[in-house]
Amino acid sequence: MSARTGQSSFDALWMPFTANRRFKARPRMLVSADGMYYQTPEGRPVLDGTAGLWCVNAGHRHRRVIEAVQRQVALLDYAPAFQMGHPVEFEAATKLAAILPADLDRIFFTTSGSDAVDTALKIAVAYHHARGETTRTRLIGRERGYHGVNFGGTSVGGIASNRRIFSSLQPAGIDHLSFTYDLGKHAFSRGQPEWGAHLANDLERIVALHDPSTIAAVIVEPLAASGGVLISPKGYLERLREISAKYGILLIFDEVITGFGRLGAAFAAEKFGITPDMITMAKGLTNGTIPMGAVAVRRHIHDAVLGAAPEGTIEFFHGYTYSGHPVAAAAASAAIDVYKDEGLFERAAELAPYFADAAHSLRNAKHVMDVRNLGLVAGIELKPRQDGVGIRGYETLVRCFEAGVLVRAMADTVGLSPPLIAGRKHIDDMFGMLREVLESIE
Numbered sequence: 403m404s405a406r407t408g409q410s411s412f413d414a415l416w417m418p419f420t421a422n423r424r425f426k427a428r429p430r431m432l433v434s435a436d437g438m439y440y441q442t443p444e445g446r447p448v449l450d451g452t453a454g455l456w457c458v459n460a461g462h463r464h465r466r467v468i469e470a471v472q473r474q475v476a477l478l479d480y481a482p483a484f485q486m487g488h489p490v491e492f493e494a495a496t497k498l499a500a501i502l503p504a505d506l507d508r509i510f511f512t513t514s515g516s517d518a519v520d521t522a523l524k525i526a527v528a529y530h531h532a533r534g535e536t537t538r539t540r541l542i543g544r545e546r547g548y549h550g551v552n553f554g555g556t557s558v559g560g561i562a563s564n565r566r567i568f569s570s571l572q573p574a575g576i577d578h579l580s581f582t583y584d585l586g587k588h589a590f591s592r593g594q595p596e597w598g599a600h601l602a603n604d605l606e607r608i609v610a611l612h613d614p615s616t617i618a619a620v621i622v623e624p625l626a627a628s629g630g631v632l633i634s635p636k637g638y639l640e641r642l643r644e645i646s647a648k649y650g651i652l653l654i655f656d657e658v659i660t661g662f663g664r665l666g667a668a669f670a671a672e673k674f675g676i677t678p679d680m681i682t683m684a685k686g687l688t689n690g691t692i693p694m695g696a697v698a699v700r701r702h703i704h705d706a707v708l709g710a711a712p713e714g715t716i717e718f719f720h721g722y723t724y725s726g727h728p729v730a731a732a733a734a735s736a737a738i739d740v741y742k743d744e745g746l747f748e749r750a751a752e753l754a755p756y757f758a759d760a761a762h763s764l765r766n767a768k769h770v771m772d773v774r775n776l777g778l779v780a781g782i783e784l785k786p787r788q789d790g791v792g793i794r795g796y797e798t799l800v801r802c803f804e805a806g807v808l809v810r811a812m813a814d815t816v817g818l819s820p821p822l823i824a825g826r827k828h829i830d831d832m833f834g835m836l837r838e839v840l841e842s843i844e
């Protein structure tokens with residue numbers, strides 16, 4: 403507490419997506435990190451079961467990423483993003499394009515996942531406009547989807563608590579597919595559930611309702627993470643691709659979480675063998691080290707937008723001061739090298755069955771009503787407590803932190819998504835600690 407202001411050192415910061423008053427009454431602080439572990443101010447190790455916020459895929463403080471950042475910041479701290487270029491952003495875009503599927507090889511850099519989503523939505527509208535289809539402005543998201551917090555992403559997003567008070571401000575013409583999870587049909591599925599491909603036909607309903615000539619794009623997460631680890635049923639994404647292509651609607655995969663090896667391939671698009679029209683990404687792009695996002699765009703979409711503008715003029719009136727920031731680009735370039743040189747995407751694929759067994763070993767643990775998994779993501783769904791949804795999930799998060807493992811709580815779904823460098827012992831430890839916590843709480 404400061405004698406001058408009467409304020410505690412916690413008062414000035416308004417924390418994002420956090421129960422601020424509760425946190426400040428009993429803070430959970432992290433002061434350093436290395437590899438698979440965080441450290442608290444008391445020097446207590448906390449196993450990182452969530453790769454930070456699904457982003458530190460190569461583990462904490464990776465030497466090559468740190469060195470790339472240090473070199474770059476000492477050489478060129480910043481260069482204007484508009485009408486000027488610097489070598490590292492071109493290098494990062496080229497390396498990124500090389501690990502993306504098909505012709506998704508035109509890269510627009512942003513500063514976060516939210517910015518990537520809003521950028522992709524605007525590119526979709528700009529693409530149709532460039533081809534003379536100016537009525538195609540409608541954007542389709544999905545219930546329980548999460549696409550960040552900007553106005554576009556909030557609007558196509560489908561998590562009620564995030565949208566509720568802003569819904570009258572959303573752009574005109576937003577609609578949502580129904581979500582894909584059914585506890586009765588899906589409980590304890592290993593990997594993609596068998597049931598539910600037909601739920602993609604909901605896009606046909608929306609097309610019939612609004613007419614395809616009004617629809618620009620549909621955006622989905624291949625695995626809806628923040629909405630509670632909802633895994634697309636077998637055949638669902640394929641069907642969505644077919645229907646969207648049939649009506650000339652662009653399909654955007656939001657791979658902010660599934661990108662960079664989380665499902666055992668560079669991107670979910672590659673894992674599922676589906677080519678969307680755009681992929682949004684962030685997080686693992688720089689191993690979480692420096693904020694950065696990106697949109698990968700199929701070549702003909704990029705070419706159509708550029709080709710519609712008169713030669714010598716700006717083709718797309720959009721961008722961020724920090725698009726392609728030199729230090730972020732250096733981190734991205736190094737992170738992509740690390741993923742490749744250390745074979746981390748393949749490692750995640752190899753580890754996935756062990757991780758799945760560990761997750762499903764909680765099937766009979768106290769409070770557990772479902773376990774879902776794909777790649778190195780698991781969602782453990784707890785029965786809500788009678789006094790409210792999310793209370794048991796939050797208590798699990800707090801008690802796990804005290805026990806020495808970081809988990810994520812999305813209402814009553816406990817999420818685990820460790821760095822891709824995790825070993826079997828780390829996996830045993832994280833699920834072991836989670837089990838003990840579940841046994842100990844009400």
Ligand SMILES: Cc1ncc(COP(=O)(O)O)c(C=O)c1O
Nearest residue numbers: 514515516548549550656658684
């Ligand atoms: C699928 C998805 N899209 C977008 C975002 C937003 O990314 P950011 O928090 O970097 O703005 C997230 C963040 O978790 C996400 O999971």
